[in-house]
Amino acid sequence: MRDFKGQTLSWQLVNGAIELALHREPCNEIGSLTLDELEKFADALPRLADEAPALIVYSTMKAGFSAGADLRELFERGQAMDKNAALRGVREFLERIHAVMNAIDAAPLTTIAAVHGVTFGGGFELALVCDMIVADRIARFCFPELRLGLIPGFGGIPRLKRDLGNAVVRDLLLTGRSFNVMKAQQIGLVSQIAAEGEALRVARATASQVGKFDRGTTAAAKKFVKPIPYDELKLEIDIFCDLYSRPAVEQGLRKFVESTDAQPYLP
Protein backbone atom coordinates (compact mmCIF):
# COMPACT_ATOMS: atom_id res chain seq x y z
CA MET A 1 0.00 0.00 0.00
CA ARG A 2 1.81 3.13 -1.22
CA ASP A 3 -0.51 5.46 0.61
CA PHE A 4 -3.14 5.15 3.28
CA LYS A 5 -5.56 7.48 5.03
CA GLY A 6 -6.83 6.11 8.30
CA GLN A 7 -8.71 7.47 11.29
CA THR A 8 -5.62 7.96 13.43
CA LEU A 9 -2.76 8.12 10.95
CA SER A 10 -1.96 8.35 7.26
CA TRP A 11 1.06 7.77 5.11
CA GLN A 12 2.22 8.71 1.66
CA LEU A 13 5.39 9.08 -0.37
CA VAL A 14 6.49 12.72 -0.55
CA ASN A 15 9.58 13.68 -2.54
CA GLY A 16 11.07 10.24 -2.14
CA ALA A 17 10.40 9.87 1.58
CA ILE A 18 7.64 8.03 3.40
CA GLU A 19 5.73 10.45 5.58
CA LEU A 20 3.70 8.93 8.39
CA ALA A 21 1.35 11.55 9.83
CA LEU A 22 -0.36 11.04 13.20
CA HIS A 23 -3.72 12.79 13.39
CA ARG A 24 -5.88 11.48 16.17
CA GLU A 25 -7.58 14.12 18.33
CA PRO A 26 -6.71 15.47 20.82
CA CYS A 27 -3.01 14.58 20.89
CA ASN A 28 -2.47 11.21 19.21
CA GLU A 29 -3.26 9.06 22.22
CA ILE A 30 -2.24 5.54 21.24
CA GLY A 31 -5.05 3.02 21.72
CA SER A 32 -6.35 -0.01 19.86
CA LEU A 33 -7.40 1.85 16.73
CA THR A 34 -4.00 3.53 16.41
CA LEU A 35 -2.38 0.15 16.98
CA ASP A 36 -4.48 -1.44 14.21
CA GLU A 37 -3.36 1.26 11.81
CA LEU A 38 0.26 1.13 12.95
CA GLU A 39 0.19 -2.60 12.19
CA LYS A 40 -1.04 -1.81 8.69
CA PHE A 41 1.88 0.55 8.35
CA ALA A 42 4.37 -2.03 9.63
CA ASP A 43 2.99 -4.53 7.11
CA ALA A 44 3.39 -2.03 4.29
CA LEU A 45 6.82 -0.82 5.41
CA PRO A 46 9.03 -3.43 3.64
CA ARG A 47 7.53 -2.53 0.26
CA LEU A 48 7.58 1.19 1.03
CA ALA A 49 11.23 0.88 2.04
CA ASP A 50 12.01 -0.49 -1.42
CA GLU A 51 10.86 2.81 -2.85
CA ALA A 52 12.07 5.32 -0.27
CA PRO A 53 15.34 5.79 1.62
CA ALA A 54 13.77 7.65 4.52
CA LEU A 55 10.74 7.67 6.79
CA ILE A 56 9.49 10.75 8.63
CA VAL A 57 7.03 10.36 11.48
CA TYR A 58 5.24 13.54 12.53
CA SER A 59 2.01 14.84 14.01
CA THR A 60 -0.56 17.20 12.55
CA MET A 61 -2.03 17.86 16.00
CA LYS A 62 -1.39 21.32 17.43
CA ALA A 63 -0.76 20.10 20.99
CA GLY A 64 2.15 17.93 20.03
CA PHE A 65 3.59 14.72 18.68
CA SER A 66 1.70 12.39 21.02
CA ALA A 67 0.49 12.41 24.62
CA GLY A 68 1.20 8.67 24.83
CA ALA A 69 -0.97 5.65 25.49
CA ASP A 70 -4.73 6.06 25.53
CA LEU A 71 -5.16 5.84 29.30
CA ARG A 72 -8.91 6.25 29.11
CA GLU A 73 -9.19 3.17 26.90
CA LEU A 74 -6.78 1.25 29.14
CA PHE A 75 -8.86 2.11 32.19
CA GLU A 76 -12.24 1.41 30.59
CA ARG A 77 -11.16 -1.94 29.18
CA GLY A 78 -9.85 -2.90 32.59
CA GLN A 79 -13.22 -2.07 34.11
CA ALA A 80 -15.19 -4.00 31.49
CA MET A 81 -13.64 -7.42 32.10
CA ASP A 82 -12.26 -9.58 34.88
CA LYS A 83 -8.69 -9.03 36.03
CA ASN A 84 -7.19 -12.02 34.24
CA ALA A 85 -8.84 -11.12 30.94
CA ALA A 86 -7.72 -7.51 31.34
CA LEU A 87 -4.15 -8.61 31.97
CA ARG A 88 -4.19 -10.90 28.93
CA GLY A 89 -5.51 -7.99 26.87
CA VAL A 90 -2.73 -5.70 28.10
CA ARG A 91 -0.06 -8.28 27.32
CA GLU A 92 -1.47 -8.86 23.84
CA PHE A 93 -1.58 -5.10 23.19
CA LEU A 94 2.03 -4.71 24.34
CA GLU A 95 3.27 -7.64 22.26
CA ARG A 96 1.54 -6.24 19.19
CA ILE A 97 2.87 -2.72 19.64
CA HIS A 98 6.37 -4.03 20.36
CA ALA A 99 6.22 -5.89 17.04
CA VAL A 100 5.36 -2.64 15.28
CA MET A 101 8.04 -0.66 17.11
CA ASN A 102 10.66 -3.32 16.43
CA ALA A 103 9.74 -3.37 12.73
CA ILE A 104 10.22 0.40 12.45
CA ASP A 105 13.37 0.25 14.59
CA ALA A 106 14.94 -2.38 12.30
CA ALA A 107 13.67 -1.04 8.96
CA PRO A 108 16.49 -0.75 6.41
CA LEU A 109 15.99 2.94 5.82
CA THR A 110 16.69 6.10 7.79
CA THR A 111 13.87 7.02 10.14
CA ILE A 112 13.31 10.49 11.52
CA ALA A 113 10.82 11.58 14.18
CA ALA A 114 9.84 15.22 13.64
CA VAL A 115 8.35 16.24 16.96
CA HIS A 116 6.79 19.31 18.49
CA GLY A 117 4.91 20.02 21.69
CA VAL A 118 3.92 17.16 23.94
CA THR A 119 6.00 14.04 23.31
CA PHE A 120 5.05 11.93 26.28
CA GLY A 121 5.03 8.28 27.28
CA GLY A 122 4.12 6.05 24.35
CA GLY A 123 4.57 8.98 21.99
CA PHE A 124 8.10 9.48 23.28
CA GLU A 125 8.66 5.75 22.82
CA LEU A 126 7.55 5.98 19.19
CA ALA A 127 10.03 8.82 18.64
CA LEU A 128 12.79 6.77 20.31
CA VAL A 129 12.26 4.01 17.77
CA CYS A 130 13.44 6.36 15.04
CA ASP A 131 17.08 6.77 14.07
CA MET A 132 17.03 10.46 14.90
CA ILE A 133 14.74 12.96 16.54
CA VAL A 134 14.32 16.43 15.08
CA ALA A 135 12.44 18.59 17.56
CA ASP A 136 11.05 22.08 17.44
CA ARG A 137 11.80 24.56 20.23
CA ILE A 138 8.54 23.92 22.06
CA ALA A 139 8.85 20.12 22.16
CA ARG A 140 8.62 18.63 25.62
CA PHE A 141 9.44 15.06 26.59
CA CYS A 142 8.36 12.95 29.52
CA PHE A 143 7.97 9.43 30.82
CA PRO A 144 5.10 9.94 33.30
CA GLU A 145 4.28 6.24 33.77
CA LEU A 146 5.57 5.93 37.33
CA ARG A 147 2.89 8.42 38.38
CA LEU A 148 0.39 5.70 37.46
CA GLY A 149 2.29 2.90 39.17
CA LEU A 150 3.62 1.61 35.84
CA ILE A 151 6.76 1.73 33.76
CA PRO A 152 6.90 2.69 30.09
CA GLY A 153 5.55 -0.29 28.16
CA PHE A 154 6.17 0.38 24.46
CA GLY A 155 9.92 -0.27 24.63
CA GLY A 156 10.95 3.04 26.18
CA ILE A 157 13.37 1.92 28.86
CA PRO A 158 15.53 -0.40 26.72
CA ARG A 159 15.66 2.19 23.97
CA LEU A 160 16.50 5.02 26.40
CA LYS A 161 19.26 2.83 27.84
CA ARG A 162 20.51 2.21 24.32
CA ASP A 163 20.86 5.92 23.68
CA LEU A 164 21.62 7.53 27.04
CA GLY A 165 23.73 7.12 30.15
CA ASN A 166 22.00 5.27 32.94
CA ALA A 167 22.15 8.21 35.37
CA VAL A 168 20.03 10.29 33.02
CA VAL A 169 17.65 7.39 32.40
CA ARG A 170 17.13 7.02 36.15
CA ASP A 171 16.42 10.75 36.57
CA LEU A 172 13.87 10.85 33.75
CA LEU A 173 12.19 7.62 34.75
CA LEU A 174 12.20 7.90 38.54
CA THR A 175 11.13 11.56 38.73
CA GLY A 176 8.66 11.36 35.84
CA ARG A 177 9.56 14.95 35.06
CA SER A 178 9.11 16.54 31.70
CA PHE A 179 12.00 18.31 30.03
CA ASN A 180 12.48 20.69 27.16
CA VAL A 181 14.31 20.39 23.87
CA MET A 182 17.51 22.04 25.09
CA LYS A 183 17.84 19.42 27.79
CA ALA A 184 16.92 16.72 25.28
CA GLN A 185 19.71 17.80 22.98
CA GLN A 186 22.17 18.20 25.85
CA ILE A 187 21.66 14.60 26.97
CA GLY A 188 21.85 13.26 23.43
CA LEU A 189 18.24 12.46 22.63
CA VAL A 190 17.56 15.11 20.05
CA SER A 191 19.97 15.51 17.17
CA GLN A 192 18.58 18.69 15.62
CA ILE A 193 16.52 21.58 16.97
CA ALA A 194 14.18 23.43 14.64
CA ALA A 195 12.38 26.73 15.10
CA GLU A 196 8.82 26.50 16.33
CA GLY A 197 6.69 24.81 13.66
CA GLU A 198 9.68 23.91 11.49
CA ALA A 199 10.49 20.35 12.60
CA LEU A 200 8.86 18.74 9.57
CA ARG A 201 10.71 21.02 7.16
CA VAL A 202 14.02 20.22 8.85
CA ALA A 203 13.18 16.50 8.80
CA ARG A 204 12.41 16.71 5.07
CA ALA A 205 15.77 18.35 4.41
CA THR A 206 17.44 15.61 6.44
CA ALA A 207 15.54 12.92 4.54
CA SER A 208 16.68 14.46 1.28
CA GLN A 209 20.29 14.33 2.46
CA VAL A 210 20.24 10.70 3.63
CA GLY A 211 18.63 9.71 0.36
CA LYS A 212 21.86 10.56 -1.48
CA PHE A 213 23.73 7.59 -0.06
CA ASP A 214 23.93 3.98 -1.13
CA ARG A 215 21.04 2.11 0.48
CA GLY A 216 23.04 -0.99 1.34
CA THR A 217 25.73 1.04 3.07
CA THR A 218 23.15 2.99 5.07
CA ALA A 219 21.41 -0.23 6.14
CA ALA A 220 24.72 -1.80 7.21
CA ALA A 221 25.73 1.31 9.17
CA LYS A 222 22.37 1.49 10.88
CA LYS A 223 22.46 -2.15 11.90
CA PHE A 224 25.96 -1.61 13.30
CA VAL A 225 25.19 1.50 15.39
CA LYS A 226 21.64 0.69 16.46
CA PRO A 227 21.30 -2.81 17.86
CA ILE A 228 17.82 -3.72 19.02
CA PRO A 229 17.70 -4.86 22.68
CA TYR A 230 15.22 -7.68 22.12
CA ASP A 231 15.81 -9.45 25.46
CA GLU A 232 15.27 -6.28 27.47
CA LEU A 233 12.21 -5.40 25.41
CA LYS A 234 10.64 -8.75 26.31
CA LEU A 235 11.56 -8.22 29.97
CA GLU A 236 9.90 -4.81 29.89
CA ILE A 237 6.59 -6.43 28.89
CA ASP A 238 6.87 -8.90 31.78
CA ILE A 239 7.60 -6.15 34.32
CA PHE A 240 4.79 -3.96 32.97
CA CYS A 241 2.30 -6.84 33.26
CA ASP A 242 3.44 -7.66 36.81
CA LEU A 243 2.90 -4.05 37.82
CA TYR A 244 -0.41 -3.71 35.96
CA SER A 245 -1.98 -6.39 38.14
CA ARG A 246 -1.68 -4.29 41.31
CA PRO A 247 -4.58 -2.23 42.68
CA ALA A 248 -2.39 0.90 42.71
CA VAL A 249 -2.50 1.00 38.92
CA GLU A 250 -6.27 0.92 38.75
CA GLN A 251 -6.35 3.71 41.32
CA GLY A 252 -3.80 5.73 39.37
CA LEU A 253 -5.65 5.30 36.09
CA ARG A 254 -8.99 6.14 37.72
CA LYS A 255 -7.50 9.27 39.25
CA PHE A 256 -6.15 10.39 35.87
CA VAL A 257 -9.27 9.56 33.87
CA GLU A 258 -11.71 11.07 36.35
CA SER A 259 -9.55 14.09 37.16
CA THR A 260 -11.03 17.51 36.80
CA ASP A 261 -7.76 18.98 38.02
CA ALA A 262 -6.30 21.56 35.70
CA GLN A 263 -2.94 19.86 36.02
CA PRO A 264 -3.42 16.13 35.26
CA TYR A 265 -0.24 16.19 33.18
CA LEU A 266 1.79 17.66 36.02
CA PRO A 267 3.08 15.33 38.73
Added chain:
Amino acid sequence: MSAPMIDHTLDEILNLAASHFKVPREKLTPDDDFFKTLGIDSLQALDLLTRLEHHFRIELPDYELQGVSDFRTLASRIQARL
Protein backbone atom coordinates in the same frame (compact mmCIF):
# COMPACT_ATOMS: atom_id res chain seq x y z
CA MET B 1 16.24 37.23 47.07
CA SER B 2 15.68 40.98 46.66
CA ALA B 3 12.25 42.41 45.96
CA PRO B 4 13.32 44.26 42.78
CA MET B 5 14.71 41.03 41.30
CA ILE B 6 11.53 39.05 41.85
CA ASP B 7 9.45 41.96 40.61
CA HIS B 8 11.48 42.03 37.43
CA THR B 9 11.08 38.26 36.96
CA LEU B 10 7.37 38.54 37.61
CA ASP B 11 7.06 41.32 35.08
CA GLU B 12 8.81 39.26 32.42
CA ILE B 13 6.53 36.29 33.13
CA LEU B 14 3.41 38.42 32.84
CA ASN B 15 4.64 39.99 29.61
CA LEU B 16 5.44 36.62 28.08
CA ALA B 17 2.14 35.07 29.16
CA ALA B 18 0.13 38.04 27.88
CA SER B 19 1.92 38.03 24.57
CA HIS B 20 1.77 34.29 23.93
CA PHE B 21 -1.79 33.69 25.06
CA LYS B 22 -3.01 36.99 23.61
CA VAL B 23 -4.40 38.40 26.83
CA PRO B 24 -4.16 42.16 27.50
CA ARG B 25 -1.18 42.69 29.78
CA GLU B 26 -3.15 45.04 32.04
CA LYS B 27 -5.58 42.23 32.84
CA LEU B 28 -2.87 40.09 34.43
CA THR B 29 -1.91 40.56 38.06
CA PRO B 30 0.70 38.65 40.12
CA ASP B 31 -1.80 36.79 42.26
CA ASP B 32 -4.03 35.64 39.41
CA ASP B 33 -4.67 31.94 38.93
CA PHE B 34 -2.97 31.61 35.56
CA PHE B 35 -5.07 28.62 34.53
CA LYS B 36 -8.18 30.76 34.90
CA THR B 37 -6.87 34.11 33.75
CA LEU B 38 -5.17 32.73 30.68
CA GLY B 39 -7.90 30.11 30.10
CA ILE B 40 -5.34 27.32 29.71
CA ASP B 41 -5.28 23.60 30.44
CA SER B 42 -2.41 21.47 31.70
CA LEU B 43 -0.87 20.93 28.26
CA GLN B 44 -0.87 24.66 27.58
CA ALA B 45 0.66 25.18 31.02
CA LEU B 46 3.52 22.92 29.94
CA ASP B 47 3.83 25.01 26.79
CA LEU B 48 4.12 28.11 29.01
CA LEU B 49 6.70 26.37 31.17
CA THR B 50 8.78 25.52 28.09
CA ARG B 51 8.68 29.12 26.88
CA LEU B 52 9.64 30.40 30.33
CA GLU B 53 12.55 27.95 30.50
CA HIS B 54 13.80 29.20 27.16
CA HIS B 55 13.27 32.85 28.08
CA PHE B 56 15.13 32.62 31.38
CA ARG B 57 17.58 29.96 30.15
CA ILE B 58 16.81 27.68 33.06
CA GLU B 59 15.60 24.15 33.65
CA LEU B 60 12.58 24.03 35.95
CA PRO B 61 11.34 20.50 36.69
CA ASP B 62 7.57 20.43 36.51
CA TYR B 63 7.29 18.75 39.91
CA GLU B 64 8.41 22.05 41.41
CA LEU B 65 5.20 23.53 40.02
CA GLN B 66 2.89 21.02 41.64
CA GLY B 67 0.03 22.99 43.11
CA VAL B 68 1.39 26.28 41.77
CA SER B 69 -1.23 28.29 39.91
CA ASP B 70 -0.39 31.96 40.54
CA PHE B 71 2.19 34.07 38.76
CA ARG B 72 3.86 35.26 41.96
CA THR B 73 4.74 31.76 43.18
CA LEU B 74 5.78 30.79 39.67
CA ALA B 75 8.16 33.77 39.68
CA SER B 76 9.69 32.67 42.98
CA ARG B 77 10.30 29.15 41.59
CA ILE B 78 11.97 30.61 38.51
CA GLN B 79 13.98 33.08 40.56
CA ALA B 80 15.36 30.17 42.59
CA ARG B 81 16.84 28.72 39.39
CA LEU B 82 18.42 31.92 38.04
